[in-house]
Every structure is written in C-alpha cells, then in structure tokens.
Amino acid sequence: MSQSTQNFSSQQPKGMKDLNDPRFARKDIFPDLHLLDGPLQQYRYKATFDWRQMRLITDPLPVWEVKYKVWDFMQKNPLFGRSHETLPLDEQRKIATKRAFSIFNEKIFSIEQYLETPELGQKFSTAITAFDPSISVKIGIGFGMFPNVIMSLGNERVQDLVMENQRMENIGCFALTEISHGSDSQRMKTTATYDPSTKSFVLNTPNFEAAKCWVGNLGKTATHAIVYAQLYTPDGKCHGLNAFVVPLRDKKTHMAFPGVTIGDLGEKISLNGVDNGFVLFSNYKIPKEYLLSKTGDVDDEGNFITQYKDPKKRMGLSFAALSGGRVGICELATTYGITAIIIAIRYSASRKQFGPDNSNIEYPVLEYQTQQYRLIPHLASIYAVRFFSNWIGREYGKMTLKGFTGEKVSVESGMEMHAISSAGKPVSGWIVRDCIQDCREACGGHGYLKCARLGDLRNDNDPNLTYEGENNVLIQQASNFLIAIRAKGWNSFENASPLGTVAFLKDGEAILRSKWNWSKIECVMKPENQLTIMNFIVAYLLEKTFNRTKSLQSQGQSSFDVRNNSQVFHANCLAIAYGHRQIYSTFLNEIQNLPNSSSEREILTKLLSMFGANLILTTYMNVLYEGSFITNVHANELLQTGILQLLPVIKDEAVALVDAIAPPDFIVNSPLGMSDGEVYKHLENFMYQTPDTFTRPSWWKDVVYKENYLPTSKL
Incomplete structure (x- = not known):
C-alpha cells in the first residue's frame, strides 16, 4: 500500500497522453481534475488510461454537450438552488412543476430534435434525472410520452393537441393502471361506450377498484390524459382496451370537468415532486375524434373498423408505443x-x-x-x-x-x-x-x-x-419469448433475432454439450470464455424450463397452470440470465470496437472480467454444476483468485473510472462525492448551513421541565 503525500501538480498523470489535445478543449466537460490538490490526487496519477477519452467511450461528445447544456442552465438559474431541508409535500410539487416548465420552455431539446435523434432525447432526460428525477418524470410524461403516444397511435384529427402541448397549452398524463389491476390489463374495467346520437364516447368507472391510479402528473397538474378503456359499440360488444385522449381540467380555471373526479395519492417513499393521482369518470362524454384510431376506429353509426383480425395483435400494437x-x-x-x-x-x-x-x-x-x-x-x-x-x-x-x-x-x-x-x-x-x-x-x-x-x-x-411492469411479472414476457421460439426448434433463433440477443441459441445443442475446459486463472478471466459460460447458462436454463413446461402439459395442466408452475427455479431464472447475458455481451462488443492497443480497452477488459467472474461466482455456480458444465475443476477457486488479483489493479484506476462518468459537483451534490475529495470540509459546510443546526428547539421547555411528565398520582 503506497501512501505518498507527494504533490503531483507539476507532473503529467500517467494515463493522460496529451493534456493539450484539442478534442478536450471544453473545460466544463473535461476539467483539469489532475490539478486539484487533495486526497484523490494520488489515485488520479496512478491511472493508466486517459479519463477524458474514457468519457467519450461511455457517451459520445454530442451526448455530453446536451447534458452540460442542461446542467449549465440549472446551475445559473436560481430556481434550481439546492435546499438543505425536506420541503412540505405541496412545496415539492410546486417547485418540481416550476422547474419542469422552465426547462421545457427553454427548448433546450425540442420534440423536433427528439424525432430526429431519439437517443439524444433520452440523454436529455437523463441529465435532468441526475439533478432531480421528479422533474424528469414530469417533463417526460407531460411533454414527451403524452404527445408521442398521440403521434404513434392517433391520426391527423388529434394532431392539434400535440401542437398545443408543445406550446404548453395543455399538460399530459398517461392513465392505464387501475386500483385493482396493473399487469393484467385485459381485465381493466373503465369503459368507453360509443353513443351514435351525439357522436361521442361516454366514459364510466363502474367502481373504485376501476379508478385509474398511479397516474403521474394527474394529482395536481395535468389537463389531459391518455386513458385506456374497454371500448363498447352500441350493439353491446366489447372491442378491448383502446386509447383515448381525455380532457380532464379546464385550461383556464384548472378545475376538473363535471363527470371527472380527480384525487391525489399523497406522499410516497420518494419522487414526491411528481403528483401521482387517481381519476374516476361518471357518464363523461368526449368527442368521437379523441379515440386514438391507428389500430381501430368507430364510424359514425358505431361500427368498429380495424385492419387487424387478431385482437391480441391489435392490442400488442396499441401497447408497442409503451x-x-x-x-x-x-x-x-x-x-x-x-x-x-x-x-x-x-x-x-x-x-x-x-x-x-x-x-x-x-x-x-x-x-x-x-x-x-x-x-x-x-x-x-x-x-x-x-x-x-x-x-x-x-x-x-x-x-x-x-x-x-x-x-x-x-x-x-x-x-x-x-x-x-x-x-x-x-x-x-x-x-x-x-x-x-x-x-x-x-x-x-x-x-x-x-x-x-x-x-x-x-x-x-x-x-x-415496480412501474412499467413489476419486475417479477415483467420478466415472464422474456421467458415466454424464449420458450415460444425453442418450441419451434433451436434453428429458429437466428431468424427471430434481428437485434442479436438470442441468435447465439441457434447453436443450442452444441452449447449444451460444452464443458468447462480451463485450468488457468487467465483463461477463466478471459471475456470470450466468460461469454461461453453465460451462453451455456442461458441455453441450459432454457432447455430446463422448456422440458418443465412439456412435462406439465403432459400431465394435463392448463396453459395457465403450466405457466404458473414453471416460474420458480425455471422461467424466472431463465429470464434473468438472458438479461445478464445481454448486458455482458453488449459490454464485450463495446470493448471489441476499441483499438487493440489502447489503455482504455485494457482497463475496460479488466472491468468486464470482474463483472463476469463475480456474476458467475455469486449467481450461477449452482447452474453450472447442475448442468454438468463443471465436473472436476476447482472452478470456484479459479474465479475467486482471479477476482482477488484484479481488485488491487482496478483499485488504482477506480477514481479515474468514476471521473469519466461523473457529472459536475453541482449535480453530484454530496459532501462525500465531490471531485476534490475534501470530504470533511464539505461535511462542515453542509452541517453548518443546515437550518436550525445551532438553535434551541421551540420545545426546549419540554426537555427542561421534566415535572410535566410525573405520574398524575404524584401531582
């Protein structure tokens, strides 16, 4: 453990090849961190790679420029001043809304830009999240998801609502979940019945269990909602869930319209700047044109028209935008x-x-x-x-x-x-x-x-x-996908995988015959070999789960029971392994796109080896032994030793690795995580600036006059 107190400011860090590289001229994005005195300095000079180059690997320069544009606006705007105390709930809602409106009104990133580069739009949202996710959620739902769903599922008859939204004349929200149903969307009970005499849909909430709930922006802010309701035609036939644009509040008075009852869900564990709410409808009429009709429409007489014969496919397309x-x-x-x-x-x-x-x-x-x-x-x-x-x-x-x-x-x-x-x-x-x-x-x-x-x-x-699908329910979608393809044969995986996440399973039979053939640490820690292990894990769990479903089917169980009884130790583990394997594979692909001799590639390879070895060791050893992938080799010891060898190596690179992905101190906003490493100075500032740090409490008499707490029998 070398603990030098040397001042490095006159030296060039080992990994930084050229301090005057013109690519790094923007000092807001690439500050001279090596010039900061303090406890982090010694680690920055140990790093073998250029943290600025690593920054461009984790995100390209246009992304960092968008992020810093947002952060610079926040830092210069007094509305974004930090508070050292937890504000009352209503004040949190108020300030989050004002901040969201100010950012959106600034047009730092417009919907036109989003349509051209959706990826940058996501990074714009990320920059806001780093400061306060409540603001990001309010903007993302009110001025992002709302118009995007209208454009994706609607036609020209509702496009004026999109333009109004971008002029901040309406604020949107998204209402799918109901009190008693979330993931099971087909059983939702809110109805929209077409009335040909008025050419309108009549929305009704049959009971409180059918109230739309957990709707972000609804509690206090939104004027309009995308509402999913069961569409009924005059003949009494239900045509499944369809999306409608529903006006909720008067844009001038902000009062809910007659027939609309809106409530606020109150304080949550977090994200309290977001006003989640619930809504009920009572014979509330909306124009026929407010049905988002790309997947299905109703003519004036009340006939349902759709080009999709399969209701499941139509519903799937309706939810695709989500x-x-x-x-x-x-x-x-x-x-x-x-x-x-x-x-x-x-x-x-x-x-x-x-x-x-x-x-x-x-x-x-x-x-x-x-x-x-x-x-x-x-x-x-x-x-x-x-x-x-x-x-x-x-x-x-x-x-x-x-x-x-x-x-x-x-x-x-x-x-x-x-x-x-x-x-x-x-x-x-x-x-x-x-x-x-x-x-x-x-x-x-x-x-x-x-x-x-x-x-x-x-x-x-x-x-x-939880949201956008509770995790343990949502992952069933992934396992269902894998099992359905496996039922068609291993060869089917290649054509089913234009994104490349399951194409490797075309060789499923060969993968299942593979074995652990490594006896040296350097072989076990090699990323390509770790990917081979991950491939086996997914293939084995898929075959295990597929055989489980076939066995349950042969016992005469219903499709529901087969699915239900094949989750624990089977489909659940399969879906998680599929996710892990793709995360690993994506990381490896990123490394393979870098120059072979670069120091950034070298340290990222070490990080990937650490990620893979620890994941395999802590999560999947039982699967590898169960599947006879490992027989006589001391695999645990090899992985443990490989991890222990990497720890001190990556330790010297760790500060530079977080420098590469770090936002400015204004965004990090933690006395423990500032870029100068002066923890105790920042803690002192935070503690001294906290309101009431040095004041006597208003209830001090309750401390001093203890006789107030004597038993009444002694008074």
Missing part, C-alpha cells in the same frame, strides 16, 4: 447507480482509517480488500449497465424513427425488443439496487446522512422495480 418506458428505466437506473458509485469510490479514496502497527500512517479505506470487494464489482456492473442502456436506447431509437417516418418495423424486431426490455429493465434495476445499498453501507455512518444522497438514490431507484 416499450420506450422500459428502455428509459434502464437509463434511469444507470443514472442512479453512477451517482452512487461516484460517491462511494471518492469517499473511500478520501476516508482514512487504521494503518501499520506502531505507525502514524493511516490508509484510505479503498486500500482494504474488503472495501475493494464491496465496491469494485459494483463499479464494473455500473459500467456494464451503462453500455447496455446505451445499446438498447440506440436500438429503440432506430425503431422509433422508423415508426415516425412510416418505415415498417419487422414483427421480429418488435418482439425481440419487447423481450429484452422486459428482461433488461428488471435486471438493470436490481443491479443498481444492490449497488446503491452496498455504497450506502461502504460509506459508514456518514453515508446515512441525508446530505450524502445515498438514501435518496436508493428510494428514487425503488419505483424502477
């Missing part, structure tokens, strides 16, 4: 994980405890093996989900562009995107959940302070595990 929610959550979770690992790594490199016996030397806690193993695997996993969320965002962006331009998106692409987002969203959320919790604990007591932000990050990530 896949972006799961893709966006992968990015949201990544943002929380990035902030948490920045705070924990910088704190661990700054915080000194203990040292050699009979010595005055103290070591940063990052030098201790236990701290390294608590954090470095998470650092690797955050880089992994960073590259995965970038990949899935790009692929979904391509599909979105095709939809807007009228170009046909293949059914196979849509189904595969649905499957991988249904696995990727839960797995990303769980990876980040575990990362934040370990980061909180690794920061000890100081990590429990609210100002450290780790508790808020944990709570902010929590809804990612």
Whole structure:
C-alpha cells in the first residue's frame, strides 16, 4: 500500500497522453481534475488510461454537450438552488412543476430534435434525472410520452393537441393502471361506450377498484390524459382496451370537468415532486375524434373498423408505443447507480482509517480488500449497465424513427425488443439496487446522512422495480419469448433475432454439450470464455424450463397452470440470465470496437472480467454444476483468485473510472462525492448551513421541565 503525500501538480498523470489535445478543449466537460490538490490526487496519477477519452467511450461528445447544456442552465438559474431541508409535500410539487416548465420552455431539446435523434432525447432526460428525477418524470410524461403516444397511435384529427402541448397549452398524463389491476390489463374495467346520437364516447368507472391510479402528473397538474378503456359499440360488444385522449381540467380555471373526479395519492417513499393521482369518470362524454384510431376506429353509426383480425395483435400494437418506458428505466437506473458509485469510490479514496502497527500512517479505506470487494464489482456492473442502456436506447431509437417516418418495423424486431426490455429493465434495476445499498453501507455512518444522497438514490431507484411492469411479472414476457421460439426448434433463433440477443441459441445443442475446459486463472478471466459460460447458462436454463413446461402439459395442466408452475427455479431464472447475458455481451462488443492497443480497452477488459467472474461466482455456480458444465475443476477457486488479483489493479484506476462518468459537483451534490475529495470540509459546510443546526428547539421547555411528565398520582 503506497501512501505518498507527494504533490503531483507539476507532473503529467500517467494515463493522460496529451493534456493539450484539442478534442478536450471544453473545460466544463473535461476539467483539469489532475490539478486539484487533495486526497484523490494520488489515485488520479496512478491511472493508466486517459479519463477524458474514457468519457467519450461511455457517451459520445454530442451526448455530453446536451447534458452540460442542461446542467449549465440549472446551475445559473436560481430556481434550481439546492435546499438543505425536506420541503412540505405541496412545496415539492410546486417547485418540481416550476422547474419542469422552465426547462421545457427553454427548448433546450425540442420534440423536433427528439424525432430526429431519439437517443439524444433520452440523454436529455437523463441529465435532468441526475439533478432531480421528479422533474424528469414530469417533463417526460407531460411533454414527451403524452404527445408521442398521440403521434404513434392517433391520426391527423388529434394532431392539434400535440401542437398545443408543445406550446404548453395543455399538460399530459398517461392513465392505464387501475386500483385493482396493473399487469393484467385485459381485465381493466373503465369503459368507453360509443353513443351514435351525439357522436361521442361516454366514459364510466363502474367502481373504485376501476379508478385509474398511479397516474403521474394527474394529482395536481395535468389537463389531459391518455386513458385506456374497454371500448363498447352500441350493439353491446366489447372491442378491448383502446386509447383515448381525455380532457380532464379546464385550461383556464384548472378545475376538473363535471363527470371527472380527480384525487391525489399523497406522499410516497420518494419522487414526491411528481403528483401521482387517481381519476374516476361518471357518464363523461368526449368527442368521437379523441379515440386514438391507428389500430381501430368507430364510424359514425358505431361500427368498429380495424385492419387487424387478431385482437391480441391489435392490442400488442396499441401497447408497442409503451416499450420506450422500459428502455428509459434502464437509463434511469444507470443514472442512479453512477451517482452512487461516484460517491462511494471518492469517499473511500478520501476516508482514512487504521494503518501499520506502531505507525502514524493511516490508509484510505479503498486500500482494504474488503472495501475493494464491496465496491469494485459494483463499479464494473455500473459500467456494464451503462453500455447496455446505451445499446438498447440506440436500438429503440432506430425503431422509433422508423415508426415516425412510416418505415415498417419487422414483427421480429418488435418482439425481440419487447423481450429484452422486459428482461433488461428488471435486471438493470436490481443491479443498481444492490449497488446503491452496498455504497450506502461502504460509506459508514456518514453515508446515512441525508446530505450524502445515498438514501435518496436508493428510494428514487425503488419505483424502477415496480412501474412499467413489476419486475417479477415483467420478466415472464422474456421467458415466454424464449420458450415460444425453442418450441419451434433451436434453428429458429437466428431468424427471430434481428437485434442479436438470442441468435447465439441457434447453436443450442452444441452449447449444451460444452464443458468447462480451463485450468488457468487467465483463461477463466478471459471475456470470450466468460461469454461461453453465460451462453451455456442461458441455453441450459432454457432447455430446463422448456422440458418443465412439456412435462406439465403432459400431465394435463392448463396453459395457465403450466405457466404458473414453471416460474420458480425455471422461467424466472431463465429470464434473468438472458438479461445478464445481454448486458455482458453488449459490454464485450463495446470493448471489441476499441483499438487493440489502447489503455482504455485494457482497463475496460479488466472491468468486464470482474463483472463476469463475480456474476458467475455469486449467481450461477449452482447452474453450472447442475448442468454438468463443471465436473472436476476447482472452478470456484479459479474465479475467486482471479477476482482477488484484479481488485488491487482496478483499485488504482477506480477514481479515474468514476471521473469519466461523473457529472459536475453541482449535480453530484454530496459532501462525500465531490471531485476534490475534501470530504470533511464539505461535511462542515453542509452541517453548518443546515437550518436550525445551532438553535434551541421551540420545545426546549419540554426537555427542561421534566415535572410535566410525573405520574398524575404524584401531582
């Protein structure tokens, strides 16, 4: 453990090849961190790669420019001043709304730009999330999801609502979930019945269980909603869930219209700047034109018209526009994980405890093996989900562009995107959940302070595990996809995989015959070999689950019971492994696109090896032994030794690795995670500036006059 107190400011960091490289001229995006004195300096000079180049690998320059444009606007606008206290609920709603309106009105990123580059639009949202996710959610729903769904599912008769929305003349929300039904959307009970005499739809909520709920922006803000309701024609026939644009509040008085009852769900665990609400309808009429009719329409007489004969396919297309929610959550979770690992790594490199016996030397806690193993695997996993969320965002962006331009998106692409987002969203959320919790604990007591932000990050990530599909329900979509293809034979996987997430399974039979053939640590830690292991895990769990379903079917169980009784230890594990494998594969592909000799490729390869080895060791060893992939080799020992060898190597690179993905200090906003590493100075500032730090409480007499608490019998 080398603990030099040398001043490095006159030297050039080992990994930074050219401090005057014109690519890095923007000092807001590429600040001279190596010139900062303080406890982090020694680690920055140990790094073998250029953190600025790594920054461009994790996101291209146009993305960073969009992010910094948002952050610069926030930092210069007093409306975005930080508060050291938890505000009352109504005040949180008020300030989040004002901030959302100010950002949207600034037109930093317009809907026209989004239509051209959806990926950049997602990164614009990410930049806002890094400051306060409540603002991002309000903008994303009110001025993003609302007009996008109208454009995707509607026609020209409702396009004026999109233009009004972009002029901030209406504010949108999205109402699908009901009190008693969320994932089981087909059983939702809100109705929209066509009345030919008035050429309108009549919306009704039969009981409180059918109230639309958890609707972001609805509680206090929205004027309009996208409402999914069971469409009934005058002949009494139900044509399934259809989407409608529904005016909710008068745009001048902000009062709910007669027939519309709106309530607020109140305080939540987190994201309290978002006013989630519920709504009930009582014989509430909306114009016929407000049916979003791309997948089905009703003529003036009340006849239902659709080009899709299969109701399931029509409903699937109606919900296709919602896949972006799961893709966006992968990015949201990544943002929380990035902030948490920045705070924990910088704190661990700054915080000194203990040292050699009979010595005055103290070591940063990052030098201790236990701290390294608590954090470095998470650092690797955050880089992994960073590259995965970038990949899935790009692929979904391509599909979105095709939809807007009228170009046909293949059914196979849509189904595969649905499957991988249904696995990727839960797995990303769980990876980040575990990362934040370990980061909180690794920061000890100081990590429990609210100002450290780790508790808020944990709570902010929590809804990612529930909305857009509760994780354990949602992943069934991925396993259903895999099992359905397997039923057609291994060869079917190639044509079913235009995105490449399951194409490898075309060789399923050969993969299942493969064995652990490595006896050296360097072989076990090689990414290509780790991918071979991940391929086997997915193939084995797929075959195990497929055989389970066949066995249950042969017993005469219904399709519902077959699906229900093949989840635990089977389909559930399969879907998670599918998500893990794609995250790993995406990371590997990113590395393989880098120059062979680059130092950035070298350290990213070490991170990937750490991610893969730890994932296999802690999650999948039982599967490898059960499937006879491992027989006589001491695989556990090889993986453990490989991890232990990498820990001290990556430790020296860790500060530079978080520098590469870190937003400015204004956004990190944690005394434990500032770029100068001066933890105690920042803690002092936070504590001294906290309201009422040094004041006597208003209830001080209750402390002093204890006779007030004597038993009444002694008074």
